[in-house]
Amino acid sequence: MKTSVVKKITFCAAHRLHNPEWDEATNQKVFGKCNHPNYHGHNYELHVKVTGEIDPSTGFVMDLNVLSDIIKKEIHQKFDHKNLNLDLEEFKNLNPTAENIAVVIYNLLRPKISEHLELQIILYETPRNYVIYPEK
Amino acid sequence: MKTSVVKKITFCAAHRLHNPEWDEATNQKVFGKCNHPNYHGHNYELHVKVTGEIDPSTGFVMDLNVLSDIIKKEIHQKFDHKNLNLDLEEFKNLNPTAENIAVVIYNLLRPKISEHLELQIILYETPRNYVIYPEK
Amino acid sequence: MKTSVVKKITFCAAHRLHNPEWDEATNQKVFGKCNHPNYHGHNYELHVKVTGEIDPSTGFVMDLNVLSDIIKKEIHQKFDHKNLNLDLEEFKNLNPTAENIAVVIYNLLRPKISEHLELQIILYETPRNYVIYPEK
Amino acid sequence: MKTSVVKKITFCAAHRLHNPEWDEATNQKVFGKCNHPNYHGHNYELHVKVTGEIDPSTGFVMDLNVLSDIIKKEIHQKFDHKNLNLDLEEFKNLNPTAENIAVVIYNLLRPKISEHLELQIILYETPRNYVIYPEK
Amino acid sequence: MKTSVVKKITFCAAHRLHNPEWDEATNQKVFGKCNHPNYHGHNYELHVKVTGEIDPSTGFVMDLNVLSDIIKKEIHQKFDHKNLNLDLEEFKNLNPTAENIAVVIYNLLRPKISEHLELQIILYETPRNYVIYPEK
Amino acid sequence: MKTSVVKKITFCAAHRLHNPEWDEATNQKVFGKCNHPNYHGHNYELHVKVTGEIDPSTGFVMDLNVLSDIIKKEIHQKFDHKNLNLDLEEFKNLNPTAENIAVVIYNLLRPKISEHLELQIILYETPRNYVIYPEK
Numbered sequence: 001m002k003t004s005v006v007k008k009i010t011f012c013a014a015h016r017l018h019n020p021e022w023d024e025a026t027n028q029k030v031f032g033k034c035n036h037p038n039y040h041g042h043n044y045e046l047h048v049k050v051t052g053e054i055d056p057s058t059g060f061v062m063d064l065n066v067l068s069d070i071i072k073k074e075i076h077q078k079f080d081h082k083n084l085n086l087d088l089e090e091f092k093n094l095n096p097t098a099e100n101i102a103v104v105i106y107n108l109l110r111p112k113i114s115e116h117l118e119l120q121i122i123l124y125e126t127p128r129n130y131v132i133y134p135e136k
Numbered sequence: 137m138k139t140s141v142v143k144k145i146t147f148c149a150a151h152r153l154h155n156p157e158w159d160e161a162t163n164q165k166v167f168g169k170c171n172h173p174n175y176h177g178h179n180y181e182l183h184v185k186v187t188g189e190i191d192p193s194t195g196f197v198m199d200l201n202v203l204s205d206i207i208k209k210e211i212h213q214k215f216d217h218k219n220l221n222l223d224l225e226e227f228k229n230l231n232p233t234a235e236n237i238a239v240v241i242y243n244l245l246r247p248k249i250s251e252h253l254e255l256q257i258i259l260y261e262t263p264r265n266y267v268i269y270p271e272k
Numbered sequence: 273m274k275t276s277v278v279k280k281i282t283f284c285a286a287h288r289l290h291n292p293e294w295d296e297a298t299n300q301k302v303f304g305k306c307n308h309p310n311y312h313g314h315n316y317e318l319h320v321k322v323t324g325e326i327d328p329s330t331g332f333v334m335d336l337n338v339l340s341d342i343i344k345k346e347i348h349q350k351f352d353h354k355n356l357n358l359d360l361e362e363f364k365n366l367n368p369t370a371e372n373i374a375v376v377i378y379n380l381l382r383p384k385i386s387e388h389l390e391l392q393i394i395l396y397e398t399p400r401n402y403v404i405y406p407e408k
Numbered sequence: 409m410k411t412s413v414v415k416k417i418t419f420c421a422a423h424r425l426h427n428p429e430w431d432e433a434t435n436q437k438v439f440g441k442c443n444h445p446n447y448h449g450h451n452y453e454l455h456v457k458v459t460g461e462i463d464p465s466t467g468f469v470m471d472l473n474v475l476s477d478i479i480k481k482e483i484h485q486k487f488d489h490k491n492l493n494l495d496l497e498e499f500k501n502l503n504p505t506a507e508n509i510a511v512v513i514y515n516l517l518r519p520k521i522s523e524h525l526e527l528q529i530i531l532y533e534t535p536r537n538y539v540i541y542p543e544k
Numbered sequence: 545m546k547t548s549v550v551k552k553i554t555f556c557a558a559h560r561l562h563n564p565e566w567d568e569a570t571n572q573k574v575f576g577k578c579n580h581p582n583y584h585g586h587n588y589e590l591h592v593k594v595t596g597e598i599d600p601s602t603g604f605v606m607d608l609n610v611l612s613d614i615i616k617k618e619i620h621q622k623f624d625h626k627n628l629n630l631d632l633e634e635f636k637n638l639n640p641t642a643e644n645i646a647v648v649i650y651n652l653l654r655p656k657i658s659e660h661l662e663l664q665i666i667l668y669e670t671p672r673n674y675v676i677y678p679e680k
Numbered sequence: 681m682k683t684s685v686v687k688k689i690t691f692c693a694a695h696r697l698h699n700p701e702w703d704e705a706t707n708q709k710v711f712g713k714c715n716h717p718n719y720h721g722h723n724y725e726l727h728v729k730v731t732g733e734i735d736p737s738t739g740f741v742m743d744l745n746v747l748s749d750i751i752k753k754e755i756h757q758k759f760d761h762k763n764l765n766l767d768l769e770e771f772k773n774l775n776p777t778a779e780n781i782a783v784v785i786y787n788l789l790r791p792k793i794s795e796h797l798e799l800q801i802i803l804y805e806t807p808r809n810y811v812i813y814p815e816k
Contacts, residue, residue, distance in 0.1 A: 001677070001678035001679075002678060002679040002680075003643050003646065003647070003675060003676065003677045003678065003679055004675060004676040004677075004679040005642070005643065005673070005674075005675050006673070006674045006675070006676070007672065007673060008671070008672040008673075009672070010534065010535070010536075012448050012449060012450055012534065013448055013449060014422035014446070014447040014448050014449040014491075015449070017195070019193060019194070021193075030194060030199070032201060033488070033489035034489065036489050036490065036491075038422070038490070038491035038494045038495055039422040039447055039449070039491050040420050040421055040422050040449055040488075040489040040490060040491065041420060041421060041422040041423070041447070041448055041449005041450055042420055042449055042450065042451050043450050043451045043534050043535070049676075051679045054641075054643045054644065054647070057563060057565075058563070058574060058639070058641070059561070059638070059639035059640075059641035059643055059644045060641055060643060061643055061675075063574070064673055065576060080441070080448075081441035081442065081444050081448040082444065082446070082448060083422075083444075083446035083447050083448065086446045087444075087446055094195070095194070095195035096195075097190075097194070097195035097196055098141070099139050099141065099190045099195055099196060099197055100190065100195045102139065103139070103190070126418065126420065126451050127144070127418070127451070128143065128144040128145070128418075129141070129142070129143060129144075129200055130141075130142045131139060131140060131141050131142070131197075132139065132140040132142070132185075133137070133139045133140075134137035134138060134139065135137075135138040135139055135140040135187045136138075136272065136680065146398065146399070146400075148312050148313060148314055148398065149312050149313060150286035150310070150311040150312050150313040150355075151313070153603070155601060155602070157601075166602060166607070167602075168609060169352070169353035170353065172353050172354065172355075172359075174286070174354070174355035174358045174359055175286040175311055175313070175355050176284050176285050176286050176313055176352075176353040176354060176355065177284060177285060177286040177287070177311070177312055177313005177314055178284055178313055178314065178315050179314050179315045179398050179399070216305070216312075217305035217306065217308050217312040218308065218310070218312060219286075219308075219310035219311050219312065222310045223308075223310055230603070231602070231603035232603075233598075233602070233603035233604055234549070235547050235549065235598045235603055235604060235605055236598065236603045238547065239547070239598070262282065262284065262315050263282070263315070263552070264282075264551065264552040264553070265549070265550070265551060265552075265608055266549075266550045267547060267548060267549050267550070267605075268547065268548040268550070268593075269545070269547045269548075270545035270546060270547065271545075271546040271547055271548040271595045272546075272680065273813070273814035273815075274814060274815040274816075275779050275782065275783070275811060275812065275813045275814065275815055276811060276812040276813075276815040277778070277779065277809070277810075277811050278809070278810045278811070278812070279808065279809060280807070280808040280809075281808070289467070291465060291466070293465075302466060302471070304473060321812075323815045326777075326779045326780065326783070329699060329701075330699070330710060330775070330777070331697070331774070331775035331776075331777035331779055331780045332777055332779060333779055333811075335710070336809055337712060366467070367466070367467035368467075369462075369466070369467035369468055370413070371411050371413065371462045371467055371468060371469055372462065372467045374411065375411070375462070399416070400415065400416040400417070401413070401414070401415060401416075401472055402413075402414045403411060403412060403413050403414070403469075404411065404412040404414070404457075405409070405411045405412075406409035406410060406411065407409075407410040407411055407412040407459045408410075408544065408816065425739070427737060427738070429737075438738060438743070440745060502739070503738070503739035504739075505734075505738070505739035505740055506685070507683050507685065507734045507739055507740060507741055508734065508739045510683065511683070511734070535688070536687065536688040536689070537685070537686070537687060537688075537744055538685075538686045539683060539684060539685050539686070539741075540683065540684040540686070540729075541681070541683045541684075542681035542682060542683065543681075543682040543683055543684040543731045544682075544816065554806065554807070554808075556720050556721060556722055556806065557720050557721060558694035558718070558719040558720050558721040558763075559721070577760070577761035578761065580761050580762065580763075582694070582762070582763035582766045582767055583694040583719055583721070583763050584692050584693050584694050584721055584760075584761040584762060584763065585692060585693060585694040585695070585719070585720055585721005585722055586692055586721055586722065586723050587722050587723045587806050587807070624713070624720075625713035625714065625716050625720040626716065626718070626720060627694075627716075627718035627719050627720065630718045631716075631718055670690065670692065670723050671690070671723070672690075
């Protein structure tokens with residue numbers, strides 16, 4: 001039977017939701033106040049879940065300190081205290097919705113974590129809105 | 137790969153647990169203080185999870201503002217500041233346990249959400265008791 | 273310098289807000305959905321704060337297990353899984369607002385706690401509404 | 409003895425910390441990553457505390473629905489999904505630190521709340537940083 | 545469709561991570577400060593999830609008071625205010641990582657819960673680290 | 681009017697409550713399971729509150745990054761992943777109750793923080809027990 005381990009971290013970032021192929025009225029209609037041109041922001045709470053077998057010599061699925069270092073280097077340094085639309089190459093042509101941020105984080109972490117471990121991202125945009133990727 | 141989005145809301149309601157086909161002693165034995173005839177109540181915390189593909193034009197699985205409006209209209213108006221046993225048709229012949237409340241909420245929301253999206257209800261009755269329906 | 277110790281417990285109860293000296297329209301206008309005649313309910317989260325000097329032989333202001341037993345006996349047994357309006361003598365002629373519940377709890381606990389210790393009640397009615405009595 | 413009632417709300421905003429009278433190096437040294445020119449953001453959690461006597465006819469210090477409406481109109485509409493530096497007149501010449509945001513919110517709410525009630529602002533910038541104004 | 549019910553409890557325990565087959569330097573390198581010889585400790589938050597069909601006569605998957613009594617007897621009495629390494633037979637030859645604690649709890653509870661119900665353990669070691677066993 | 685800023689951190693430690701001047705039966709009677717000889721442990725959540733005037737050039741009462749560095753150096757390095765009874769000189773002759781831990785933390789931090797700022801310690805031993813020192 002498999003076991004999962006989860007590490008939670010927080011990052012603070014600004015963003016706005018916008019589709020450049022639409023006119024202003026459509027953007028406003030679809031994204032509402034999230035389309036505000038001067039940006040707004042969130043304390044994003046990120047859970048990184050890694051699933052696999054427990055290594056009998058350590059009792060770990062994966063050392064959470066190692067996982068924590070990977071998340072700090074690959075995600076926290078890149079996302080924390082940044083403007084997702086302006087500062088991150090990944091969102092130059094991708095709308096920074098919570099769903100897309102979760103996919104981007106997954107794609108950044110996936111190559112850094114052993115292939116025989118599964119990876120799942122849970123991302124809270126606010127205490128009342130969150131996303132899960134990939135969902136089983 | 138699928139993605140889930142989750143919206144959380146709170147509603148406050150009174151209820152009691154009771155099976156009218158049983159005598160008082162059996163009700164008391166099975167349901168204990170939850171059987172108290174004058175009712176008691178909870179701040180129910182409801183998570184509504186919707187699972188599907190990310191729409192590339194919006195970056196959304198489903199617009200959480202639309203989901204929020206559906207939950208307000210179909211669930212919050214019906215359940216909040218109500219007595220579940222006395223005020224809701226759905227519990228006239230159904231014991232309002234957390235499990236049954238979750239099933240009723242699922243059945244109320246299912247027809248309002250696109251068929252190609254999956255739906256799951258997570259319902260906290262207290263910070264220490266919660267239910268999930270349907271479980272995979 | 274003084275030190276405070278705080279014990280938190282939860283109780284679940286039904287209530288309604290109502291002033292019997294007012295007509296229905298006034299009650300509805302002032303108390304809104306909290307006036308619903310069939311009651312609604314909450315998970316009340318109660319913090320009991322006791323302030324005094326640290327006893328050098330124990331390192332305690334007051335033994336929290338003793339405080340916990342007093343709260344269970346005087347408050348939890350009386351309030352948990354009850355209808356505050358119908359079941360508690362204290363609210364026969366007193367509207368069970370969060371403010372008044374805090375005052376009632378204070379008055380029930382005050383005689384059970386040593387006179388040279390100060391007492392303060394913090395009561396969450398919902399995660400977004402709370403009261404403090406007495407405020408300094 | 410006085411009683412306090414507290415209402416909590418959340419708003420999401422972008423900001424940056426910056427003193428225009430300092431050169432870039434000093435701003436960077438003092439404010440670190442909070443000085444990032446493209447802004448970052450937070451889910452601010454605001455507690456508004458009002459202190460006074462309980463009105464015996466209502467059992468309220470102040471009707472929390474009335475307080476909630478005042479907060480929505482005076483604070484939430486102005487701060488939520490905004491860039492504090494660019495969108496709010498109040499921060500044109502004032503650095504939007506959590507301390508200064510709390511003072512601004514106090515000054516906006518003070519004239520809207522009865523003079524015989526005391527007012528205090530508690531503002532969480534992140535789950536690990538918060539401010540209180542005025543402190544007693 | 546299946547439904548899950550979850551009960552949360554907390555226990556407080558001391559532990560250290562250590563592999564007796566390794567020398568001190570390797571233990572220190574792999575387990576870091578968790579290897580501290582005098583032990584450290586945590587408030588473990590345990591979620592016990594039970595999955596099955598809702599019994600139409602009770603509206604319960606499983607009576608949470610019964611589940612709660614089983615958890616108190618089999619887990620809380622054994623783990624709370626204990627040193628996992630020194631006091632529990634189960635960890636005499638097993639490193640008390642969060643993963644292994646979850647497996648031990650699963651194995652203790654599994655025989656006490658009806659065979660036609662599924663069981664899953666979610667265990668928070670800190671608010672920022674948690675494990676799930678078995679993961680689907 | 682004064683303003684407070686608060687920084688929260690967590691540390692994990694083992695301890696036991698014990699008065700060496702008492703016999704075993706008295707220790708057991710007063711401290712119950714907290715007297716367990718092999719220790720138990722907690723995730724302590726520490727709030728450090730600093731109160732003073734807002735500096736108009738920074739908008740800060742005190743730079744929370746500076747405060748955070750002081751707490752890491754003076755408290756976190758000393759307390760985290762330690763056994764309070766065995767590893768800390770301060771508890772060689774002092775019972776490590778939450779009250780006494782708060783006083784020790786206050787005394788360690790007080791000389792490191794500007795004299796014209798007030799200091800207060802709030803320490804959660806569990807999510808349901810906490811202490812405040814000094815209380816006003």
